[in-house]
Amino acid sequence: MQPEQKDETDRLPPSDRVTHLDVAGFVISIISHIVDVGLDCNLAVRYYLSGQKAYFFATIAFILIPALINTAFSVRMYMLDESEELNKNRTLTKRCTDRGVLFLIVLIFQLAPVLRYFDALGYALKSKKAEKLKDYVNQRKYYELMIKEDSDVALLRVLECFLEAAPQQILQITIIFFNKGQGFGKDTFTFFHQLLSIGSSFVSMAWSMASYHRLLRVSQKTKNNISLIGTFVQFMWHFMVTGKL
Template sequence: MLHSENQYTRLRWFLTIVGLFLYVMDIWTDVVLALKYFQEREFVWTGLTLMFVLAGLLLTQIFSYAWYRDDMAEKETISGMSKGGLAALHLLGIGIFTRYYHLLKQGFKVVWTKTNTVEESEDVHHKLFCLATDLSMLKLFETFLESAPQLLLQLYIVLGHAECSVLQYLSMVFSFLNIAWALVDYRRCLRRSLPHVSEMPSGTPTAVYLLYKLCTITSHILSYALLLVLSTYTTVGLTVVWLLGTTWTHLLQTNFCSSAGLEHLYRAIIGVILTFTFFNVKGQDTRVAMIIYYSFCSIINVTAPLLVAFLKPELLQMETLLTVSCIICVCSVLGLVCLVLYYLHLHPRENRREEDEVDGLKKETENMRRMRSFLQP
């Protein structure tokens, strides 16, 4: 009999629908907000808001199709569709929705019916987790290419230009929720789909991990927003940070993609992710890298409010500046405390097997290789 952590349950099927809802609402609120800016003749805000939406959509379509194509090297079709049909769907920008459809359709058949044997059941549930993991990887890309930059942009507009509207707050709320959902969903799906990695316990470990990520990301984005309010030349600094992250990823010689061009694009996207939060790029011991990264983040979090307060206090009302500074301080401390607590006491210990013994499979599939080579929590 399958253990509950190895089953794709009805609850997880419903949570997939929740993830789809947050994804759609995040994009919808941003598009409606861009239309509002356009009507107000704020063409710069319109362009930037739409740019982040399109960047997330375009790059996730590229990787989604590339992964389908790689998987087709092992079978003629995916879910009854040819390469041409899948290419057309991705050109129309609905590759992610295609994956949601396939996962929900296959998951529905499994969670409301029973397979005949334990072996068949294990195989079916594992394949569902593999589908969910591919989707969570793409959602992670979309989150840091669209939701996180969008949250930063709207915070900058609200803080620096005193423009507050319900749509702006809705956009920020759904961006924040999408970030939170993508982080936990990706972490849990990845650990379930890799047999050599221990399952992430629910409850306290998940809550502490989520707090660690959300608090550090929130403090970092707020600090970036204050620096942007202080000077738009902060964009140059952010570009430098992105280049450093991309260069570090390149020096680690990642081997995630099946082609050199996609690998370079992947490394550039990881550079964007590292601008907002830390991830283990190659599944190695990164204690020193994490210390350096979060030391740098802490310096930014302390420096940003002080620079605004002493150099240009007229840019923000004192009450607003104090509120934002307190949030940055509390989130920074709480995030670092949760980080230390999680990795010292709550992090699942890995139980690695030989690479050719993956749940009885003699050959690692392309899907398994992709998951093993992706960002590690």
């Protein structure tokens, strides 16, 4: 008599399950984005307090214009999404973009990618919970929602990378060299904040590209997902390339 075999045809393959690396990736992305924008805003305040109005307005412009473009793209993605199920699940972003005051806050502080990361993180946690309960239908459902949300936010982060992080980095480096050439580089406190802003842009750009490449592998069912070590190597490679440029 042969032992009874369990039917596990609905179980997701290992490559199609939410991992702790996925959850950690969303948390790191949220923190890196908030820190990058926060340091840029902090530097703008430093320029204003020191009476450097031209640098203040230039820094603010490099914050608000990319935020406007990014938020417009994010809202447009929702408008083009024909799935009522997806729109119904995106409660956090939908509440913030449908109300005027919250939308203004999202715009000023560049929170469109952050809200989408929170949505993707919520789907990831729900998929993990369903996996523990052996609810493979909801596990697959929330995993696919997570991938869909992650693909949208990855596009927004790459867009933000080239519209805000890279130009902001170039702007601050230009200001440093200009002040040094004019003999104005004596404010070490402002210089320290400039370095923080530049450093956060380096990290944000490298992580955005590394997470984008990781998503590309996740979307290809015929290939294995990038491991933790692979993600770290991707991050360091992009960081070094950006620093060299």
